[in-house]
Amino acid sequence: MKNEKGSEEFTLSVAGIGISFLFDQSLTELEVNNINSEFITSKRAEIKLRVHHGNLPERKIEEKIFDSGSTWSLYLSQGKFILQDCSFEPDAIIEKLVVLESDFKSGEIYTKNDTSNLNFFLDSFGYPLHQVLMIILLSCGQGAMFHACGIDDRGSGYIFLGQSTHGKSTMAKLWSQNQATVLNDDRIIVREKDGVLWMYGTPWAGDFKEVSSKGLPIQKIFFLRRGKSNSVVRKESGEAVSLLLTRAFPPFWDKEGMEYTVGLCHLMAKELPGYELTFVPDKKIIDFVRAL
Numbered sequence: 001m002k003n004e005k006g007s008e009e010f011t012l013s014v015a016g017i018g019i020s021f022l023f024d025q026s027l028t029e030l031e032v033n034n035i036n037s038e039f040i041t042s043k044r045a046e047i048k049l050r051v052h053h054g055n056l057p058e059r060k061i062e063e064k065i066f067d068s069g070s071t072w073s074l075y076l077s078q079g080k081f082i083l084q085d086c087s088f089e090p091d092a093i094i095e096k097l098v099v100l101e102s103d104f105k106s107g108e109i110y111t112k113n114d115t116s117n118l119n120f121f122l123d124s125f126g127y128p129l130h131q132v133l134m135i136i137l138l139s140c141g142q143g144a145m146f147h148a149c150g151i152d153d154r155g156s157g158y159i160f161l162g163q164s165t166h167g168k169s170t171m172a173k174l175w176s177q178n179q180a181t182v183l184n185d186d187r188i189i190v191r192e193k194d195g196v197l198w199m200y201g202t203p204w205a206g207d208f209k210e211v212s213s214k215g216l217p218i219q220k221i222f223f224l225r226r227g228k229s230n231s232v233v234r235k236e237s238g239e240a241v242s243l244l245l246t247r248a249f250p251p252f253w254d255k256e257g258m259e260y261t262v263g264l265c266h267l268m269a270k271e272l273p274g275y276e277l278t279f280v281p282d283k284k285i286i287d288f289v290r291a292l
Contacts, residue, residue, distance in 0.1 A: 015191055039203055046105070047105055047106065048105070051111070052110045054112065056110045059077075063076040074253060080100060080107075084098075098133060131249070138191075146249070147249075153290065157199055158222065161223050166226070174286060186204065200215035221268065225279075230278065232275040241266055
């Protein structure tokens, strides 16, 4: 929508967390029509970000916090958290910066691209900065993101966790053909709400491109592995916590955020039945899971 100065402002909601983007340029009609309407909301934004195009501010690193080694890094500058889309290597080329206030309620996005595009949050703002931003927000006591496929099976919530090649996208395809809604095949957010553990879809899909912004309570947790037959093994709390953590996106750079994420995994393992699911990639797995 247009604000009073004629610029564009949109609020996206991911897992119930509203993020408002105020652009310093007008968006074209094509760009507006291409927005994934699943995630647009009129609700109040919890964080407001102003987007600037064309130039990046001068970089002044006061404290290095985390370096992924290739795709992004995080540092402090004048009391603000700075996300950049490269490592700290001297010859690294910076294309985008996200400057966050210390309370994570507002910030600025700077991109060398001189063209406005709302889809930067879902696409060209790009992997991995949009997801790192969400991990930061979630780690402030709001939830955690997992390598997972989330399924709404006519009101029953199943979360299938796994690394690459474990079968998340295959599971999404099979369930979509059996009257179920796929929230996402690769990135699922889990939050605790009024004592109940909910899962939510995100915009960041894997090979199966259909996504949903909806959320629902989780009934069962499955840790995926491929095999020659369909079988399950119940995972008790301690082992389930370890499996959850290795499939989470934890904030390694933040001690309090890590403590919260570990605590959430303990809560999930305690409150929800967890199974290692060995499966054959055909439609028989659907009835197998439903019968558990």
